[in-house]
Amino acid sequence: MRRIGSFALTALAACTAARAQNVYMNPHWLIDVSDAGYSDIILYTDGAFPAESIHEFVSGEWSAAIGYDGIQNRLVPPEALRARGASAITIPDIRWLRCDIKTIQLLPNVWAKQAAVERGAVDALMIRDGVVTEGSHANVIGVLDGTIRTHPTNHLILPGITRAIVLDMARGFGIPVSEEPIAEGDIGRLDELFLAGTTTDVMPIVRVNDQPVAGGVPGPITLRLLNAFRAHLDASCAAAHASP
Numbered sequence: 001m002r003r004i005g006s007f008a009l010t011a012l013a014a015c016t017a018a019r020a021q022n023v024y025m026n027p028h029w030l031i032d033v034s035d036a037g038y039s040d041i042i043l044y045t046d047g048a049f050p051a052e053s054i055h056e057f058v059s060g061e062w063s064a065a066i067g068y069d070g071i072q073n074r075l076v077p078p079e080a081l082r083a084r085g086a087s088a089i090t091i092p093d094i095r096w097l098r099c100d101i102k103t104i105q106l107l108p109n110v111w112a113k114q115a116a117v118e119r120g121a122v123d124a125l126m127i128r129d130g131v132v133t134e135g136s137h138a139n140v141i142g143v144l145d146g147t148i149r150t151h152p153t154n155h156l157i158l159p160g161i162t163r164a165i166v167l168d169m170a171r172g173f174g175i176p177v178s179e180e181p182i183a184e185g186d187i188g189r190l191d192e193l194f195l196a197g198t199t200t201d202v203m204p205i206v207r208v209n210d211q212p213v214a215g216g217v218p219g220p221i222t223l224r225l226l227n228a229f230r231a232h233l234d235a236s237c238a239a240a241h242a243s244p
Contacts, residue, residue: 082226085206085218086122088195090184091115093126093133093156100155112136119210122203123195128156131181138197139163142182142190143214143221152179162196162229169228175221192219194226202226 095108112124113136123135132140134157141150141163148170153159170177182190192214193205202225204218218226 081122082201082203083218085204085214085216086195087120087207087210088123088125088135088193088205089116089119089121089209090127090132090187091124093128095126098155099133099157100153100159102158109136121207122205123200125187125208127184130184132184132187133157133181135195135197135200138195138200138203140182141166141194141196142187143192143219144182144186144190146191147176147178148221149178149180149182151181160197162198162201165232166196166202166225166229169225169232170221173224173228188213190214192222194218194222202229 091112112126116122116124123138125135125140126133133151134140139150139160141148151157167177187208190213195203195205204222206212206214206216206218
């Protein structure tokens with residue numbers, strides 16, 4: 001691996017410091033490691049380890065090691081869950097006011113994700129000033145009266161790559177897109193609701209706070225975007241592998 005330098009050492013130091021405090025860390029960075037492009041540097045742990053980055057608490061002993069993954073589409077979403085739709089909860093957004101900056105200041109996200117897991121949900125929808133900002137580790141997108149709605153890319157959310165691709169696809173399909181936040185009071189009125197993120201892929205949400213939303217089943221716009229996004233990922237990864 002080339003041109004890793006102090007970045008990898010910083011990652012190792014952070015993980016070592018966390019271990020001393022019995023804190024679980026799973027940083028997942030995309031950094032330039034060769035002249036050919038980008039690859040993943042991931043901190044792995046011993047024993048049972050999730051295939052994707054997660055935010056909920058992990059129990060058991062672990063030790064850190066730096067590993068290398070080439071460019072590949074390793075994400076295998078839970079298809080059975082996605083077919084029937086997942087659950088989410090709402091939680092106050094207690095984060096700072098520069099959520100657009102990607103940092104390791106993720107403690108509120110971890111708390112939110114853990115709260116969701118403890119209630120049998122896949123994620124927590126964060127509420128600030130009466131509107132949905134985003135999830136603990138994914139952007140939140142809804143469909144209301146036939147128009148896609150999602151929080152605008154300002155300082156209150158992290159502008160996700162999956163979010164950007166999915167919205168571009170929607171516009172290409174002629175689906176109206178409004179980067180306007182979803183009011184907390186409108187969650188129950190949504191035609192459709194889904195998460196968009198690196199580790200969630202496109203995940204339909206059909207229950208919020210144990211109440212059905214979006215008719216209780218994944219909607220047609222969600223499924224269309226899901227299928228288009230997965231095809232895009234597979235084609236992109238195939239092209240990367242084919243490149244000399």
